[in-house]
């Protein structure tokens with residue numbers, strides 16, 4: 001088992017859960033069977049992250065682009081989401097996990113939206129860990145939505161164009177409510193970001209693994225964190241000089257990111 005230094009945990013772990021389809025197909029099963037096993041892996045990783053003391057976990061559960069998948073697969077994923085939002089209720093409550101969601105949630109079927117909001121409401125006061133599901137999410141779409149929010153404020157006269165800075169844009173990005181990503185994990189062998197958390201992962205450490213998502217275990221998570229802890233994060237500065245050389249702005253970023 002990989003040894004993790006719990007005093008230097010990434011504060012925000014984000015995961016691109018890829019490989020469900022291949023996991024199923026390699027066993028001669030329908031892709032939906034892979035998603036079902038993927039949901040088991042979600043439960044295992046949620047537990048492991050909570051046990052370790054990771055404050056924020058964000059999971060890419062359904063992208064904007066996933067709407068172009070076959071209707072039967074989309075329906076199966078929505079059904080699975082609905083089932084999990086009911087079956088995991090006690091687990092979240094017992095472990096004081098706050099459920100959060102980002103993305104164009106209004107595009108989800110009403111039954112999924114209502115279950116999602118019910119569980120978000122039921123867990124809203126918890127501080128053990130925040131688990132965010134990215135649903136109907138796209139990083140570019142989120143930036144477009146933020147630009148529209150700011151443009152409307154300029155039109156209404158409550159914001160000057162010159163007042164649009166990184167802080168103003170960030171304040172309009174729901175994905176930044178939980179702060180920047182420290183560790184971004186992608187399973188399934190591909191090495192790309194696929195429109196996930198584009199702003200928040202600007203200084204994230206990336207960890208790619210060939211493991212398919214249904215095979216990703218608590219020990220896999222420990223290995224990813226261990227790899228993260230072996231890296232030096234420089235945020236564009238020189239080695240070993242982060243704190244001494246940091247400007248106020250970058251120091252703020254460091255403090256949030258470390």
Ligand code: FPP
Pocket residue numbers: 017018019020021022023035036038039042059060061062063066077080081084133188213
């Ligand atoms: C990518 O694998 C995975 C998805 C598009 C869906 C993720 C869903 C789950 C992990 C299960 C349910 C989750 C929750 C939160 C209830 P893929 O299908 O693209 O795999 P492939 O690349 O092998 O085809």
